[in-house]
Amino acid sequence: MKTVIGLEVHIELKTKSKMFCECTTDYFGKKPNTYTCPVCLGLPGALPIPNQKAINWCVMLGLALGCKIPLFSKFDRKNYFYPDLPKGYQVSQYDQPFCIDGEIELSNGKKIGIRRVHMEEDTGKLIHEEGSTLIDFNRSGVPLVEIVTEPDFDNAKDVREYLQKLQQIARYLEISDADMDKGQMRLEPNISIKGSKKLYKVEVKNINSFSFVEKAINYELKRQQEIIDNGETPIQETRGWDEKKQKTVSQRVKEEASDYRYFPEPDIPPIRWTQPQISKIKDQIKELPDEKFKRFIRQYQLNSYDSEILTREKNLADYYEDAVKVGKTHEVSAKQIANYIINRKPDIEEVLPAQLIQKIIQSSTVTKIDEGELDKTINEVIKNNEKAVSDYKNGKEQAIMFLVGQVLRKIPNLDANLVKEKISKSL
Amino acid sequence: MKLNSLNIKEAVLSLKNKKFTSTELVKACLEEIKNKDKNLNSFITVDEKGALGQAKHADIKIKEGINLPLLGIPIAVKDIFLTKGLKTTAGSRVLEDYIPQYDATVIRKLYEAGAVIVGKTNCDAWAHGSSGENSDFGPTKNPFNNEYVPGGSSSGSAVSVASDMVLAATGTDTGGSIRLPASFCNVVGLKPTYGRVSRYGIISMSSSQDSIGHFTKTVEDSAILLSVTAGNDKYDATTPPVKVPDYEKSLKNLRKIKIGIPKEYFAKGLDPKIKEKVEQSVKFFEKEKFEIIEISLPHTEYAIACYYVIQPSEVSSNLGRYDGIRYGNDRSSFEDEAIRRIMLGTFTLSSGYYDAYYKKAMKVRTLIKKDFDDAFKKADVLIAPVSPTTPWKLGEKTDDPLAMYLSDALTVPANIAGIPGLSVPIGFIDKLPVGMQILGLHFSEELLFQMGHFYENGNRT
Numbered sequence: 110m111k112t113v114i115g116l117e118v119h120i121e122l123k124t125k126s127k128m129f130c131e132c133t134t135d136y137f138g139k140k141p142n143t144y145t146c147p148v149c150l151g152l153p154g155a156l157p158i159p160n161q162k163a164i165n166w167c168v169m170l171g172l173a174l175g176c177k178i179p180l181f182s183k184f185d186r187k188n189y190f191y192p193d194l195p196k197g198y199q200v201s202q203y204d205q206p207f208c209i210d211g212e213i214e215l216s217n218g219k220k221i222g223i224r225r226v227h228m229e230e231d232t233g234k235l236i237h238e239e240g241s242t243l244i245d246f247n248r249s250g251v252p253l254v255e256i257v258t259e260p261d262f263d264n265a266k267d268v269r270e271y272l273q274k275l276q277q278i279a280r281y282l283e284i285s286d287a288d289m290d291k292g293q294m295r296l297e298p299n300i301s302i303k304g305s306k307k308l309y310k311v312e313v314k315n316i317n318s319f320s321f322v323e324k325a326i327n328y329e330l331k332r333q334q335e336i337i338d339n340g341e342t343p344i345q346e347t348r349g350w351d352e353k354k355q356k357t358v359s360q361r362v363k364e365e366a367s368d369y370r371y372f373p374e375p376d377i378p379p380i381r382w383t384q385p386q387i388s389k390i391k392d393q394i395k396e397l398p399d400e401k402f403k404r405f406i407r408q409y410q411l412n413s414y415d416s417e418i419l420t421r422e423k424n425l426a427d428y429y430e431d432a433v434k435v436g437k438t439h440e441v442s443a444k445q446i447a448n449y450i451i452n453r454k455p456d457i458e459e460v461l462p463a464q465l466i467q468k469i470i471q472s473s474t475v476t477k478i479d480e481g482e483l484d485k486t487i488n489e490v491i492k493n494n495e496k497a498v499s500d501y502k503n504g505k506e507q508a509i510m511f512l513v514g515q516v517l518r519k520i521p522n523l524d525a526n527l528v529k530e531k532i533s534k535s536l
Numbered sequence: 537m538k539l540n541s542l543n544i545k546e547a548v549l550s551l552k553n554k555k556f557t558s559t560e561l562v563k564a565c566l567e568e569i570k571n572k573d574k575n576l577n578s579f580i581t582v583d584e585k586g587a588l589g590q591a592k593h594a595d596i597k598i599k600e601g602i603n604l605p606l607l608g609i610p611i612a613v614k615d616i617f618l619t620k621g622l623k624t625t626a627g628s629r630v631l632e633d634y635i636p637q638y639d640a641t642v643i644r645k646l647y648e649a650g651a652v653i654v655g656k657t658n659c660d661a662w663a664h665g666s667s668g669e670n671s672d673f674g675p676t677k678n679p680f681n682n683e684y685v686p687g688g689s690s691s692g693s694a695v696s697v698a699s700d701m702v703l704a705a706t707g708t709d710t711g712g713s714i715r716l717p718a719s720f721c722n723v724v725g726l727k728p729t730y731g732r733v734s735r736y737g738i739i740s741m742s743s744s745q746d747s748i749g750h751f752t753k754t755v756e757d758s759a760i761l762l763s764v765t766a767g768n769d770k771y772d773a774t775t776p777p778v779k780v781p782d783y784e785k786s787l788k789n790l791r792k793i794k795i796g797i798p799k800e801y802f803a804k805g806l807d808p809k810i811k812e813k814v815e816q817s818v819k820f821f822e823k824e825k826f827e828i829i830e831i832s833l834p835h836t837e838y839a840i841a842c843y844y845v846i847q848p849s850e851v852s853s854n855l856g857r858y859d860g861i862r863y864g865n866d867r868s869s870f871e872d873e874a875i876r877r878i879m880l881g882t883f884t885l886s887s888g889y890y891d892a893y894y895k896k897a898m899k900v901r902t903l904i905k906k907d908f909d910d911a912f913k914k915a916d917v918l919i920a921p922v923s924p925t926t927p928w929k930l931g932e933k934t935d936d937p938l939a940m941y942l943s944d945a946l947t948v949p950a951n952i953a954g955i956p957g958l959s960v961p962i963g964f965i966d967k968l969p970v971g972m973q974i975l976g977l978h979f980s981e982e983l984l985f986q987m988g989h990f991y992e993n994g995n996r997t
Binding site for chain 1: 617618624626631634636637638640735736737738739740742743744770771772773774849850852853855856857859861862863882885886887890894
């Protein structure tokens with residue numbers, strides 16, 4: 110028995126305009142059917158004009174995943190009927206996608222093969238309301254990249270890590286926010302257990318978080334194993350994850366592969382790349398998460414835990430590096446900054462790197478103070494302020510703050526609470 | 537002389553010289569439509585009010601001395617071109633009430649050139665047909681003999697020009713739908729190079745072959761019109777940025793070129809009388825010291841088979857959107873020919889059959905293209921008959937789809953290869969018109985016009 114899991118991931122690109130028209134892609138939360146035109150509504154006579162930026166970004170993602178970029182590629186029509194698909198076909202890529210044969214390496218050294226990365230258009234959105242179904246075409250035609258892995262996973266944890274890495278890469282490339290809550294990243298695992306009598310594959314949909322994907326896969330593996338243990342073969346089908354019930358439920362039984370009657374999209378001339386064009390796209394790829402992670406360890410003498418947290422998001426990594434630069438002139442070390450950011454989690458939108466360094470200096474003075482000197486000062490203050498001391502002893506709580514103030518006047522930058530504590534102990 | 541019998545060139549000049557107004561000209565056309573079209577059925581929609589409004593605007597512009605290539609000229613548009621606010625049916629009951637929200641690029645360009653759109657012409661539903669009889673709004677009749685077909689699918693457009701109801705009309709040619717009716721109706725029909733004229737806003741039939749052209753009374757008018765409609769369109773990715781020459785200006789720049797006669801187009805199946813007519817026309821060029829050579833296009837016999845795989849495949853996909861959910865009537869309004877093509881195409885694209893049909897047809901397509909590439913290394917243009925027969929009687933082939941398909945045998949190869957073709961009238965056989973087609977390299981319309989114009993000038997009746 111062997112667990113076999115493959116993954117199809119869809120990522121919406123955040124280009125300004127849609128894949129084949131000039132409508133904006135920023136549809137989330139907008140009034141239905143306001144971001145539309147003849148093209149994305151699939152009206153008679155409308156034709157697709159491919160968005161070059163989206164194509165370049167698709168190739169960029171492919172390159173970041175170590176894919177090969179064939180010099181010839183084309184769009185195809187995937188024909189099927191569904192109310193959210195206004196043309197009766199989706200413009201997608203069939204046998205000659207933009208990117209093939211890449212891989213992502215997981216932290217345990219395991220390599221997950223990327224079979225293909227291709228470009229297509231998103232569909233409209235069906236909204237089921239009060240017994241009727243409404244269609245919103247604002248999403249129709251938004252550029253969508255599909256990333257298909259080889260069936261290289263054998264556990265849910267690896268799937269989760271792969272997804273996090275993929276999301277991280279898309280965000281690093283700044284081609285998508287890959288926000289699962291907004292449907293900008295959608296996952297469809299294919300799960301099966303080899304060793305049953307017949308070959309089958311179960312696809313799970315409706316998964317909108319990384320933790321759900323883990324749960325759904327584990328649930329599926331258990332469910333399928335039980336069926337196999339009973340001497341039967343699980344049905345080939347599409348199931349959906351039901352978070353309330355914490356289980357997958359059958360949605361659609363697939364007897365055989367759907368026949369989408371693919372054929373080359375005649376409205377879009379094939380794409381012929383030159384090597385310099387591809388190199389140019391490659392040059393636009395800045396440091397990727399894995400490289401940055403390794404460099405941070407090397408350059409800032411961080412441990413892998415710290416480096417992982419600091420490079421998880423590009424914003425934070427950039428912020429950290431800015432702070433390190435400022436820190437250098439104030440003799441604040443890269444490690445100190447890393448510790449502070451990881452432990453205190455400052456709001457990097459609010460606190461400027463220079464301000465952060467000031468904070469670190471302040472807080473570190475407290476810890477650096479010579480304990481002997483502090484005790485000496487406190488004793489002096491107690492000796493010289495007999496009235497305040499007796500007031501405090503007679504129950505006047507406030508009096509202690511006067512003593513604290515006296516200490517702070519002599520040694521600034523101290524944590525007042527710490528001083529207060531020490532004084533009360535001495536009295 | 538009736539105003540509506542003028543051609544574009546004459547009318548533009550007279551309007552400019554204030555001999556009459558656009559309103560008068562448009563009224564003359566509307567009058568002719570009223571007189572003739574009950575019988576001929578070339579229009580699905582006549583937009584009298586809109587046309588008179590546009591004519592009024594044109595008259596104001598003419599008064600202001602504004603110069604536009606089609607200012608005040610009444611034209612008709614095949615009912616497969618989307619016209620904003622004006623019903624567009626594609627000749628099908630599915631879209632019998634469909635009012636488009638936008639104008640096709642060609643329509644926009646026509647308006648910008650000052651044209652007055654008089655109405656929308658009848659055609660075979662979804663442009664499927666060679667006779668006009670597949671229209672869900674009744675067949676159009678041949679103006680030279682009402683018992684005969686006018687040719688299709690752009691039947692109404694050909695007839696509206698041939699019978700002086702308008703000065704010119706637009707059409708689409710996917711397998712011969714402009715050249716065939718032009719030759720059956722004694723008018724000039726242009727099928728431009730694939731991609732020369734934008735397809736945006738024109739209801740797609742076979743997207744890789746749809747060519748957007750027009751019918752006119754003279755070759756010169758055809759050149760005037762193409763100068764307006766041609767060019768790269770940011771809404772059609774298949775229109776390359778090839779420069780649009782001033783086709784009218786260069787009309788007389790004809791050199792003594794080499795004319796190829798493709799022998800396969802004169803083989804058995806061709807009406808001997810048509811053969812004779814076309815040969816006479818070739819003789820005319822020969823006498824004028826043009827070099828005539830025989831050419832072979834060896835894969836011609838596979839063209840119809842190839843076409844009837846590629847075209848229905850694309851049709852089956854293109855008609856998928858007409859599901860009655862967002863506009864139009866539901867699928868029960870599709871008639872036999874559309875259903876036949878949807879089924880054919882669905883079959884040929886199905887997994888397990890794709891390689892045997894679609895893929896193979898694409899290979900044949902490459903061979904047919906190569907035939908033409910080779911031919912144009914030897915000759916500058918080709919001259920051939922348009923149709924193997926003269927117009928047939930209404931109803932004669934309606935029960936035999938295959939016979940109907942074969943009437944496109946000589947026009948389809950140009951669509952498969954994407955090359956331009958100009959259909960020019962060359963006379964009559966038994967009082968029914970005959971045409972020849974002049975074929976050229978991709979984007980050689982300039983040369984085709986020069987040839988057609990030279991022929992026309994030398995053979996005035």
